[in-house]
Amino acid sequence: MSKRTLDAFFKPKTTTPPTKRPKPTPTADNSPPHSTEDITAPDTHPSYPSPIPQLPSHISIALTHGTPAKEPRAINNQPDLDLLYFQPYITRPTANELFKFLRRELPFYRVKYTIKRGGIETEINTPRYTTVFGVDDTSQFTSYRDIKSKNKNEDEDDEDETTNPNENSINSSSNLSLTETTSKTPIRNTKYQYTPRPIPTCLNQLKARVEAATGSRYNSCLVNYYSSGNDSIAFHSDDERFLGASPDIASLSLGGEREFVMKHKPVPPRHTGSTTSLTSTSTSASPSTAGTTLKFPLSSGDMILMRGSTQSNWLHSIPKRKGRSGEAVEGRINITFRRAMVPAGTNNYYRYNVGDGGVWRWDGGRGRWFV
Numbered sequence: 001m002s003k004r005t006l007d008a009f010f011k012p013k014t015t016t017p018p019t020k021r022p023k024p025t026p027t028a029d030n031s032p033p034h035s036t037e038d039i040t041a042p043d044t045h046p047s048y049p050s051p052i053p054q055l056p057s058h059i060s061i062a063l064t065h066g067t068p069a070k071e072p073r074a075i076n077n078q079p080d081l082d083l084l085y086f087q088p089y090i091t092r093p094t095a096n097e098l099f100k101f102l103r104r105e106l107p108f109y110r111v112k113y114t115i116k117r118g119g120i121e122t123e124i125n126t127p128r129y130t131t132v133f134g135v136d137d138t139s140q141f142t143s144y145r146d147i148k149s150k151n152k153n154e155d156e157d158d159e160d161e162t163t164n165p166n167e168n169s170i171n172s173s174s175n176l177s178l179t180e181t182t183s184k185t186p187i188r189n190t191k192y193q194y195t196p197r198p199i200p201t202c203l204n205q206l207k208a209r210v211e212a213a214t215g216s217r218y219n220s221c222l223v224n225y226y227s228s229g230n231d232s233i234a235f236h237s238d239d240e241r242f243l244g245a246s247p248d249i250a251s252l253s254l255g256g257e258r259e260f261v262m263k264h265k266p267v268p269p270r271h272t273g274s275t276t277s278l279t280s281t282s283t284s285a286s287p288s289t290a291g292t293t294l295k296f297p298l299s300s301g302d303m304i305l306m307r308g309s310t311q312s313n314w315l316h317s318i319p320k321r322k323g324r325s326g327e328a329v330e331g332r333i334n335i336t337f338r339r340a341m342v343p344a345g346t347n348n349y350y351r352y353n354v355g356d357g358g359v360w361r362w363d364g365g366r367g368r369w370f371v
């Protein structure tokens with residue numbers, strides 16, 4: 001294939017029109033939308049509805065030199081439970097700054113989808129604002145320059161500009177294209193149902209720190225925003241097969257305090273004398289676990305790492321929180337860092353965290369969301 005044809009192939013074809021952004025008025029967050037220290041260009045990519053700024057340098061420095069703020073506590077005193085509880089992972093002042101930055105700068109969505117309940121199509125309105133970045137292990141974002149460089153090496157006669165592998169930074173993310181991880185060839189257009197988006201530098205920096213603290217690798221950042229104590233997430237486990245058998249999931253809290261509640265999955269009664277007996281990953285639970293509910297307060301900057309057999313045996317939730325004024329209405333961001341192994345994970349994450357609706361933005365000046 002000629003260089004000209006390859007260039008045309010890899011260049012992003014369409015650019016999503018930028019979404020409306022609030023005028024840069026002084027914000028209720030007490031910080032200008034872009035402080036004077038933030039002079040580095042924002043990340044841009046055709047899959048982003050608008051550019052995503054770099055972390056202010058004081059946050060970036062605090063993350064690099066100040067995390068983990070405290071060594072974690074291992075919680076493994078219940079059957080099948082294996083947690084690391086960082087209380088906190090990021091100091092409260094930095095966590096609150098990071099909360100305001102991410103609420104202001106990330107594109108959020110309010111996803112609606114339908115499921116069949118008792119044979120009837122039911123519309124579900126996700127009771128949170130959500131967003132997601134990243135792609136499963138079978139694909140990777142590769143810089144346009146690197147692809148050109150690889151092609152150049154295969155065709156030494158082709159004249160091309162010199163490439164610098166160090167420029168494969170997300171900062172030049174408009175250059176990033178999806179390639180197959182093993183073959184390094186461009187992915188098929190039909191591989192994903194939704195367009196995966198590279199993790200912007202601000203979240204990538206955070207991910208790198210979390211990886212160092214937890215000893216795990218992640219390829220996806222899922223972000224939830226709970227605008228008040230009325231927003232919640234029901235009991236569930238992140239036990240999808242696309243995460244592998246015993247996934248590590250790091251869950252970071254920023255902003256308002258909420259309670260993280262866990263309970264063991266129901267243990268099916270022991271079934272004997274049948275060749276079609278149920279199999280379950282939960283059979284190791286002792287009777288004393290049944291009905292045990294664990295509650296972990298999550299303040300701004302706290303992080304819980306769920307690992308090992310936790311997801312296959314325990315459910316977790318953030319229940320609604322009422323009655324304690326102030327805390328109950330304060331916004332909260334939760335970021336989960338996960339590693340999806342196969343495209344089903346990417347499809348699932350984008351379907352339920354981005355979907356097909358409009359982009360929601362936080363207007364700090366007015367203290368409200370707009371679409």
Ligand SMILES: O=C(O)CCC(=O)C(=O)O
Nearest residue numbers: 224233238251318334336
């Ligand atoms: O908000 C939280 O702390 C939990 C989020 C969660 O459970 C999830 O995203 O699956």
